Amino acid sequence: MKIQANHSGTRSIEISEKHFKTIEKYSLLDNLVDSNGIIDEPVLDKLKFNVRSMLESETMKDNDLLDLCLDVIYNNNMKAFGLQQLVEAYKQWKAAQPAADDNDPQNVTD
Structure with missing residues (x-):
């Protein structure tokens, strides 16, 4: 999947299934955006600092986390607009994932 990295659409960043899984594994986008919902450069910096x-x-x-950094988060094209697109793409990817099966032994927690 490609996300648009700037407003004009001249730059994009390729996002793979592995990238989405790594974002999910480390909950990188959880609680990243303040309650105002605005994604700006300080939010991108916060993500970069957390990952670093x-x-x-x-x-x-x-x-996988290192690959995500090199390919996406620290990509030269990544700006606040690109992060906003990444968040939206992640939400779509997450919604398309099958729900966890309660009977699956891998999902049982003690």
């Missing part, structure tokens, strides 16, 4: 902190952690050795 995760990557700098000695316990964090996830190549």
